[in-house]
Each structure stands twice: as structure tokens, then as C-alpha cells.
Amino acid sequence: IGLIGMIQSLFRHTSELRAIEFGHRFPRHGLHLLNFITHQLVLDNNNVIRPNFVPGRGDWGFVSYSNSEGVLPPLQDQNRQGYYSVGNLNPQISYSPIMSPKAMTQGIQKANRDRVVVRTSPNSPLLEALYITQHYPLGNHYDPQNTWQISPALLGEIRNLLSNGVDSLSVFLYIANYDGSSMNFNNYCYYTGPDININLVEEASGKQPPTDYTAVNKRVTLSNSNNHIECFEILLEVKATNKGYARIRWSNIPDRLLDKGVQVNVCEEDGKCFTSPIDKRSYGTYDTSEYLNKGLSPRLQFKETKYEMMRGPTYDDTDRKLPVDIKGYDASLQLYTKDGYASARLIIKNTFSDWKNKFGNSWVGFYSDHNKGNKYYDTHQWATKFHHEGKFGQYNMYVYCSNMAIRPEAQARFFLHKEYVSIAITIPWER
Template sequence: MTSVIPELRTVRDLRGVSFGHQPPRHGLKLLHWFSSECVAFDDDGDMELQCDPDDGDYGFHHYGNYEGLLPTLINCYGYVYFEVGNLNADTHPGALDLPKYVREAYDNRRNFYERNKDRIIISLHRSTKLIEEVYITEHQSGSGDFSPDGTYLLSSDIIRDAGNMQLIDFLQRAGFELVMSLVDSDGEGSLSSNSSEQSDQTDAPQLEVRTGRGGHALVTWWGVHEGVAHNAWVGLFRVDTEPDESCLVKIRLGGRTSGSYETSEPLNHGLQVRLFTHFLGYSVWRGPEFDATCGIGPTSIVGFPAALQLYTEHGHAHTRLYIRKSFIDWRSSFYYSVRQRYTQK
């Protein structure tokens, strides 16, 4: 007879269980995908499945509940159990359609039991595609059976909240180990990809582009957690809006919590350093964009209604000349001046 299955009611409750918390475990990332891409809430607040499990979409397949892990569905007409999360494409080809961030630890490691341990099981009404219950579970070590002690019922609030959160925010809230190690010890830091939102995190990693020799970009980092630095790298990008795949230079940290690396990339406005871990296929922290003016505005030219500004472009120093429209004889006044560019205002 099935024992009472404990229920988790909030995303933070996921911190108290082992489901998908430590790489190469994939459960929490699987749960975020399921909540954000596979479930929709109707006007009555019921959960509707957005794929066809009978066709094996995303590796969904029937779960027989032969070990009596979950409540019996004998008296629940039309309901069946389906499970998802088995990443073995030889037995479940649809699993190849799961996003890269769910599959990456499995694809990058071989003969590692932990990489394919987590599952989501749903009770589904076949005709209406309405989900009655959502469970998370994990295989027992050395066994094909699921662990009763690692099985939990999830409230619909968890599914709704997870589906409305960005992946990195969900992982941080749920206590994913590598993400937590990037923020302060009480877990209240934010891992938003917006650099301005990160600026007040004093315990967070610091990433910066500085001026190197010959006008090249110098990538610098410090304050990276020791546990992260052994499995992390930093990359240089042209601007904040560039996708993570468009990396100009990659530098493996190799355990170094701080350091610098001189690149051959010329200094330009907008260059940015991002931090990655080997277990996640996206940047987990971003530094500020390089400011070609170093944040210094134009300097007034004494005796003239004009100003000069220094800036960097393609690794070289440049100047801009700003003049007021009323300064009509500026050409003759500055005839002997060396100027790169002028801008009227």
C-alpha cells in the first residue's frame, strides 16, 4: 500500500530535497522546462499538458506504477501515469528534443549514474489532457526502482511560479548548488542577466574589461567562489546583447578565483566578460560593458565654447571635439589643432 507522499508547496521547498540539486543531476532544469514549456493553466486554474505523451514527445512514456510508488488510479476513470526525464535517446528518442540545458550534463558525461536519475511523473486525463497531479522522484542507487523517500507531490503553485521565472532565477530560488555558490551565503543574491541589477552584489563575482598592452582587451576576474572556479571559464563578448554562443575569447579558470588574461582583441566600447560553468550552457554572471570613455565626459576648452573628449576605438586613442552652434569661426580658431572628429551641438 502506498504511504502518504509529502507535498512541496513553494519553489523554496525544493531546497529541502535532493532532486536535481547537484550536477550532473538534471531534475531542477527538467522541472523548469516542464513548467514553462509543457504546461499551461486554463481559466479554471487547471493544468493542461502541451504535448502528446502517447507519441513519445520529449521522451514521455507510460508509467505503470508496478512498485506501488504512487496512489492507484483504478477508480480514476480516464487517468494514466506518464513519466518524463529519461535522457537515454536509444530507448526514448523524443528525449533528444529536450533543450540543451536539460541534456548537457548527460551528453557530456559517460557511464555516470547520477546524470540520468531524476524523473517527473504526472497523472493525466488522456482525453482532456488535464494534469491532476505532478510528482518528482529519483531512481534508487543501483536499482531501476524509484525511491519512495525521494518522491514528492508538487503543488500547482510550484508549477505556475517556476513557469513564470527565468531559469537562472528558478535554479537560485530552488537551491541549485552551483548557482548558490555564486551568491551570498544566505541565498538572497540575484543572478539576473541584467548587469545593472548585479552591481550591488558585493559578494558576487567581479568581471571586468581593462586596458591591456598595445590597446588590447585585458579580461579580469576576482571573487569567484573556489568551488566554482575549478569548473568554470570566462568569455569575452562584443556587447551585452550578443548571444552566449558568440564568444570572442574563452579562458578556463582552472581553479583560479582571480586573475587576468590579455587577449588580442582591440579595445572597443561595449566589450563584456561573462562567467560560465561547465555544467550549464549559458552565462551565470555578466560584468559591465566596457566604457570607451571610462565614464569621463567632455572637458571644456578654456576660453572657447567647446570641449574635447577622449575615447577608445579599435584599440587606439581618439578625441571628439564638441562645439556650440554659435561658435562659427571654430575652424580658424583650431586650425593648428589635431582633431579626429567633430560634433556640433
């Protein structure tokens, strides 16, 4: 029981999740969220929890939580501890990978209630505690009767499901008694909902596990006049060309849809779309003349009516990659794209006040191919010449946009001195 009697219990086994409401029906996403966060943790034999993300930096959309309602135990040290919450499906959250953009429509936003909250200290690499909670059906306050602490033992159980097969999410959802029928589509792709016409597509976006990959398969069902059901795994995604433009990739579009006349478009957040002909091909790519930017999304639409059947994941300007730590310093480096150009972001912790002195001779190199040696950068910039972008929680953001086009295999590297010894290397941009 929590210090003020609000936390209902400490869950130690996956089976205990069966009896609660948290994320058990689509479009609720709590169990998916818990599974995702758990697999970003490392646990040792002493039940010490080490995350591979930094909540205070905003990784995965974590935001500071004040605990003003007193749902969680009071912090013992207000200056050294903090609560951070994640799970908001709002598309404005930069790093939120929990659900596909389809789950962010107006109707599903009403079910945007589930959250994971962690307690940590700014100067500690450990998580002190992890909780699951939910908002009241109406309002923004957490429900104390639906707030539980998750023990390291339970986190370990979820992580160990990896040994039971590749699709550990399905195993976890089964054990936690997730209602698969709420998605009108079960794990084996048997349709369980009402009859639908071929002109309509049901998308089981809620089945998609949280992922940091930009490519997400959408499982859809089609029926004909005899109500014969077929299942297809359709992939839609936005990637980068070698010149910094948006490339659309699609695969496994059914012939029956192609015969009806469909096209794959890339659209901006304001709804402006750029048509990409697919020429009755079930798979392929199309290079657009649109600069690669955050917010682009691929959409499968009928040519004549513009009816949108499904939408792929919205492109993230960081290629959904977390910042990489600059070894030995309270700072990190992140590669992103702006108007098709390779850009870098230096994320400096507020307590690292003398960073410009420490990084006086430091620089960031941009590489069009991650296989290039350190000396063979395409362009570079000194760290002290990065421009201040703003403040995010305990961090200040400094950015620089290079003149190198973003492209597959592109990479940024941080060098402490003029010598060619890198101390931070970003993950290569995906093809």
C-alpha cells in the first residue's frame, strides 16, 4: 500500500494484471505501453532497474508529472527526485511510439487514458519505482483506485517472455487476458466482427506492438459478396531518398483493391497530399519531390473518391532514434532531418553549465555513409556554434542544420577535440 493509501497494491506477477481495467480492450493501450517500456529496461539480480532511456530528457514522450493529486507517494527529496509520465497518444509528443497514427483519431483519443509513471533522480541512472495508472473517463486527473506499483519481479517476468518466442507481446497479452476480440481481429487473423464490404477496410491498428521502427505492417481484412474473409499484411512507410526527399514504400496491396483503383499518397500534417501513382503494383517505391520532414505520412486512398482506407506511421524527423550519450558528460547527440538536410541536436543538461568551455574544441561531423572513416566527413560544425533551440525540462537543446542531404546510412559523430576520436556516434539512418 502506498504512503497515503492510494496505490492499490504492488503487482508481482503477470497474472495479477488480469483483474484490472488497465489497457485490456482496444483502443486502450496500457498493456502495450507497459510491455514496450519494460523491454527498454535492464534488471540485475538485486532488482535494480536501469533504463536505456532518460525520462527527464523526454525520451519516448516522457513528461514531468507533479503528482499534485497525491495519487503517488510524496517525494522524499523534492530537489533530487521526480515523477515522469508516458503514454499520451497526442501526435505532438515527439518520441511517442506506442500506437500507430490511426489510433490518434478523434474517436480513439477518448480512450487515451493509460499511463506509465516512473520515479527517478536526475543524477541517477536508475529507476526507483514504476507505476501504471489511468485518467478518469472524463478529465485529466489520475484515478487513485486504478493506480498500481509494478515490482521488479513482474518486470522481469515480462522481459523473460522473450524466451518463449519472437512475438513476446502476444504471449504477454494472452497471459494478461487482453480482449483480442475488441480489435475485431485476433492474433491469427480470423475476422470476428460484423460483415464488411470490400470497399471498406478494417484496420487492427491496436494489435500493432509499440516499436521504434518506422515501418509498421497494417493487418486488414476484406470480404466479398459471399462473406469470404481474407487477411493481408499491408506495409506503408515513408523513407529517405539519397537526395533528402521523401520516398514512399508499399507492399502486399491486394489485387482486389488495385482493381478498384487505389493510390498511395504522402500527406503533410495539415492534410495537403502529394499523389504517388502505384500503377497497379502490389509493392514498390516512389520517390517524391517533397523534402523529408517530420509529419509526413503515407496513405492508401481510392483515386476517385479520395476515401482513405488506411494510414501508415507518421514520419518522425529523428528516424525514431533516441539521442546517444556523449561519454563522460551530461550531454547527448541526436541526428534529425529538416527540409531534407542532415541536422544535429546537442542536448545539454542544465547542470552542465560550463559545457561551452568543456566543448570549446569539440565538433560534430556529418557522414553520408556510416562506413566512412572519421577523417572523411562530408561537412562539420563546431559544438559552440550550434544555435539554442529551446529548453525541455532539465535540458537545453542546441541545433545545427548542415548542407548535406539526409539519406540512408547517414550518421553524425561527436568529437571532443580536433583529433579524429569520436565519443558519440548516432545510429545510421534507415533505408
